[in-house]
Amino acid sequence: MREISFRDALREAMSDEMRRDNRVFLIGEEVAQYDGAYKVSKGMLDEFGPKRVIDTPISESGFAGLGIGAAMMGLRPIVEFMSWSFSLVAADPILNNAPKMLYMSGGQFGCPIVFRGNDGAGGQLGSTHSWCVESMYANVPGLKIIIPSTPYSAKGLLTQAIQDDDPVFCLESERMLSMTGDVPEESYTIPIGTADIVRTGSDCTIVSFGRPVHFCLEAAEALAREGIDCEVIDGRSIKPLDIDTFAASVRKTNYCVVVDQSWSFASVGSEVAAELHRVCFDDLDNHVHRVHSDDVPAPYASNLEQEMLPNARKICEAVRSVTYNA
Amino acid sequence: MTAIPMNQTDPTTESSPETEVVSLPTGDVLLGWLRDMMLIREFEVRSMQAYQNRLAGGFLHVYNGQEAVAVGTIAAVNSDDPVITAYRDHGHALARGMKPEVGMAELFGRIGGCAKGKGGSMHFFDAEHHMYGGHGIVGAQVPLGAGLAFATKYRDEVIDGGKSNHVTLCFMGDGAINQGAVHEAMNLAAVLELPVIFIVENNLYAMGTAVERCTAAGTHLVERARAYGMNAACLEGMDVLDVYRGMKPLVDRCRETSRPCWIDMRCYRFKGHSMSDPRKYRTHEEEEQWESRDPIERLAAWLVDRDLLTGENFKQLGKQVRSDIRQAVKWAEASPPPGLEELHHDVYTGNWGPYTGTSKPEFLRRRRDDQETSGA
Numbered sequence: 001m002r003e004i005s006f007r008d009a010l011r012e013a014m015s016d017e018m019r020r021d022n023r024v025f026l027i028g029e030e031v032a033q034y035d036g037a038y039k040v041s042k043g044m045l046d047e048f049g050p051k052r053v054i055d056t057p058i059s060e061s062g063f064a065g066l067g068i069g070a071a072m073m074g075l076r077p078i079v080e081f082m083s084w085s086f087s088l089v090a091a092d093p094i095l096n097n098a099p100k101m102l103y104m105s106g107g108q109f110g111c112p113i114v115f116r117g118n119d120g121a122g123g124q125l126g127s128t129h130s131w132c133v134e135s136m137y138a139n140v141p142g143l144k145i146i147i148p149s150t151p152y153s154a155k156g157l158l159t160q161a162i163q164d165d166d167p168v169f170c171l172e173s174e175r176m177l178s179m180t181g182d183v184p185e186e187s188y189t190i191p192i193g194t195a196d197i198v199r200t201g202s203d204c205t206i207v208s209f210g211r212p213v214h215f216c217l218e219a220a221e222a223l224a225r226e227g228i229d230c231e232v233i234d235g236r237s238i239k240p241l242d243i244d245t246f247a248a249s250v251r252k253t254n255y256c257v258v259v260d261q262s263w264s265f266a267s268v269g270s271e272v273a274a275e276l277h278r279v280c281f282d283d284l285d286n287h288v289h290r291v292h293s294d295d296v297p298a299p300y301a302s303n304l305e306q307e308m309l310p311n312a313r314k315i316c317e318a319v320r321s322v323t324y325n326a
Numbered sequence: 327m328t329a330i331p332m333n334q335t336d337p338t339t340e341s342s343p344e345t346e347v348v349s350l351p352t353g354d355v356l357l358g359w360l361r362d363m364m365l366i367r368e369f370e371v372r373s374m375q376a377y378q379n380r381l382a383g384g385f386l387h388v389y390n391g392q393e394a395v396a397v398g399t400i401a402a403v404n405s406d407d408p409v410i411t412a413y414r415d416h417g418h419a420l421a422r423g424m425k426p427e428v429g430m431a432e433l434f435g436r437i438g439g440c441a442k443g444k445g446g447s448m449h450f451f452d453a454e455h456h457m458y459g460g461h462g463i464v465g466a467q468v469p470l471g472a473g474l475a476f477a478t479k480y481r482d483e484v485i486d487g488g489k490s491n492h493v494t495l496c497f498m499g500d501g502a503i504n505q506g507a508v509h510e511a512m513n514l515a516a517v518l519e520l521p522v523i524f525i526v527e528n529n530l531y532a533m534g535t536a537v538e539r540c541t542a543a544g545t546h547l548v549e550r551a552r553a554y555g556m557n558a559a560c561l562e563g564m565d566v567l568d569v570y571r572g573m574k575p576l577v578d579r580c581r582e583t584s585r586p587c588w589i590d591m592r593c594y595r596f597k598g599h600s601m602s603d604p605r606k607y608r609t610h611e612e613e614e615q616w617e618s619r620d621p622i623e624r625l626a627a628w629l630v631d632r633d634l635l636t637g638e639n640f641k642q643l644g645k646q647v648r649s650d651i652r653q654a655v656k657w658a659e660a661s662p663p664p665g666l667e668e669l670h671h672d673v674y675t676g677n678w679g680p681y682t683g684t685s686k687p688e689f690l691r692r693r694r695d696d697q698e699t700s701g702a
């Protein structure tokens with residue numbers, strides 16, 4: 001199979017769907033003439049023209065709302081946020097309109113829309129630009145959240161998201177856009193809400209989402225050298241959560257660590273832990289341990305930022321602790 | 327010559343009732359402006375170097391070319407008038423009096439930085455110099471700017487029982503004016519009669535987007551403000567004397583009447599949007615045209631013409647400024663990174679859970695103390 005980058009995989013998903021379905025269009029800041037602030041949409045203006053690849057002013061609330069209105073009319077917008085940090089400016093349309101349209105209209109108007117962009121710390125961008133929005137947004141019923149960690153899942157999940165009839169938030173990472181991996185040339189989908197076991201093991205389950213999956217794999221290698229054999233699961237979707245896959249693994253290993261890059265309070269991590277405590281209560285030999293970003297705004301200084309974010313060292317510590325190897 | 331010909335909107339204070347003759351300050355003050363602009367330029371040259379050498383991280387947006395705007399506008403207000411801007415903020419902070427070493431240390435993420443290394447390039451704050459930040463979210467600072475003006479007026483009138491006597495300078499880019507928050511703030515400032523001057527640093531581009539591609543009636547930004555009943559002017563921002571002369575009567579009027587005002591300040595950023603911008607959206611010829619109007623060269627030539635500066639003095643000044651910034655870099659490099667205890671410091675003012683309070687809780691009491699002192 002050929003190897004392509006994460007950014008190319010995202011573009012293939014969008015372009016394939018735009019070729020297949022002329023209701024699909026892309027809108028956002030710098031997506032057209034500039035080829036995307038992070039070059040994800042490179043060349044798309046040339047192929048699809050300015051009616052389907054649309055540059056906007058810096059008006060997140062406006063163009064997010066515009067996308068929702070278009071989706072109510074049956075179009076299938078892909079709305080790019082340069083960063084999910086900037087989606088906060090559009091909190092009302094994306095949280096108050098998109099996910100509630102179907103319900104509020106008694107089923108008359110749906111909202112088949114994709115919002116996508118970079119999530120998480122980009123590297124010393126400071127607290128306004130380093131948001132991990134997953135936990136905050138996952139709290140809202142009516143929306144779905146996908147968070148690919150490889151080029152393969154990026155293409156499959158985003159393709160599914162564009163075909164999906166409900167609003168889907170696609171959380172990417174600036175830090176992974178250049179990462180390469182095997183991706184089929186033909187179009188394919190990955191069902192939203194299905195996790196992937198990326199490393200099998202027998203001693204402890206590590207569940208994670210998005211970029212930290214790679215830190216988990218790094219930790220698992222280190223722990224293997226200490227004789228702790230970890231199973232690493234890439235959740236791939238946050239809403240819905242594939243609790244069944246997590247639980248099946250925990251029934252085998254009896255221990256679990258959840259790694260979630262957002263803050264711990266009322267988070268994806270706390271949700272996974274609570275659900276596993278409910279469904280695997282008798283299988284667990286310790287309570288689920290969690291690794292998050294520290295509960296502070298993201299600092300600029302490199303040493304502080306590294307200390308704040310999840311990393312392999314912290315994951316190793318959590319696994320040792322949960323398995324009583326500390 | 328540019329996407330928007332300079333002559334399309336005549337830089338004038340069109341809505342001023344009468345054209346006021348603004349006298350310039352003394353030669354010494356003008357030399358000070360020259361030095362300030364040179365200091366900003368050199369600071370940016372060294373910050374780009376530092377970024378390339380990975381001494382600075384994150385996003386870096388430099389101010390080269392726009393120096394006359396920060397220096398000329400800030401010269402037209404009092405030293406205790408609040409200033410707030412976006413993420414392209416080094417020039418404003420330095421023009422406001424921030425020590426270059428403190429700014430440089432912030433870029434390096436060091437404890438000696440203006441925010442102890444916690445804010446970075448986009449978030450320069452300096453309470454002592456009434457600099458209310460660098461703000462990273464486009465447009466976010468504009469409602470805050472209205473709030474600063476609300477507070478000065480409230481303090482002057484309600485707490486001190488006098489007449490509103492401060493003016494807030496609130497800067498934004500041409501791209502920011504399409505944020506909803508900016509329009510809400512403009513309306514609020516007009517309705518509540520807030521003494522704030524909104525300054526659009528119209529450098530013709532928001533990242534790769536030329537202003538007329540994303541802004542309706544983009545060549546007539548003043549019309550937006552006039553629709554809110556605001557006094558508005560288009561000023562030439564490449565010449566610090568023009569900036570000052572245009573600003574001074576507007577500042578005086580804003581202080582006098584406590585009514586907001588809006589300025590379309592025509593300027594140009596000489597460098598890319600940030601450090602990763604190949605600038606394919608504009609021509610080399612256009613860049614050269616604007617570079618030939620370099621605000622530093624321009625003031626220097628003006629001063630030489632009037633025998634206020636010699637070529638030799640200008641060279642000397644350049645040397646001095648380079649040495650000052652070299653010192654600043656040294657100082658910043660010598661400043662250590664913040665200790666890990668800083669992570670949980672300044673999150674809350676008090677101590678609880680993992681949090682260890684804040685370093686300068688005096689700010690909470692500042693105004694009340696003033697009042698008690700003056701009442702005693």
Ligand SMILES: Cc1ncc(C[n+]2csc(CCOP(=O)(O)OP(=O)(O)O)c2C)c(N)n1
Pocket residue numbers: 029058060082086089414462463464498499500501502503527529531532533599
């Ligand atoms: C809400 C929000 N959206 C997008 C961005 C990304 N962004 C940073 S600067 C910028 C362009 C702003 O241009 P302008 O306002 O003209 O200021 P200039 O850079 O020219 O000084 C964009 C889109 C952001 N920081 N905040």
Ligand SMILES: [Mg+2]
Pocket residue numbers: 499500501527528529530531532533
């Ligand atoms: Mg601009």
